[in-house]
Amino acid sequence: MENKLAEGQIVTGIYKTGKYTGEIISVNEARSTAVVKVLAVNKHPVQGDLHNPGSTNVPLFHERKALSFNEKTNxxxxxxxxxxxxxPEYDSSLKxxxxxxKKELEEDGSAWxxxxxxxxxxxxxxYY
Incomplete structure (x- = not known):
């Protein structure tokens, strides 16, 4: 990897369908993962079934919350x-x-x- 990631470094990371800004707590080169402490939300996770994107005819339409402030994730x-x-401050970034x-979904207008x-x-x- 060209950009060596290190403990204490501020990064952006994608977890499931959300994107976050956070601080690296530890790096596990052997597993190619890092534990990141969430500091802000860049993109809220997408709702619905990830295996059937854009479909409402699914057994379970998943609710996905954003990771919490200071939550740690691999x-x-x-x-x-x-x-x-x-x-950015966590609460304002989440909002x-x-x-x-919400705006993107309103503009889409599809059933999904x-x-x-x-x-x-x-x-x-x-959240509020």
């Missing part, structure tokens, strides 16, 4: 990139990510987008 090194700049996704929007609004109730 992320594959391939999904981690160095971050530069100031780290921005939710609002952005309507169901995803409904699910996202339910998830967001727990």
């Amino acid at each position: 992320i594959p090194l391939a999904y981690i990139k160095p971050y530069t700049g100031s780290v 921005t990510a939710v609002e952005k996704q 987008a309507k169901k995803a929007l409904e699910t996202l609004e339910e998830v967001a109730k727990d």
Whole structure:
């Protein structure tokens, strides 16, 4: 890997379908993963069945919440990139990510987008 990742480094990482800014707590080169402590939300996780994207005719339409502030998660090194700049405050970054996704779903207008929007609004109730 060209950019060597190290403990204490601020990075962005993709976990499931969300994207986060966080701090590397530890790197496990043997497993090609790093434990990242979440500091901000860049992209809220997508709602619905990941195995049948865009479909509402699924056994379970998943609700996905964003990772919490200071939550630690394992992320594959391939999904981690160095971050530069100031780290946004967690609560405001979460609100921005939710609002952005709501807008995208409203503009989509498909049956899946309507169901995803409904699910996202339910998830967001727990945040605020």
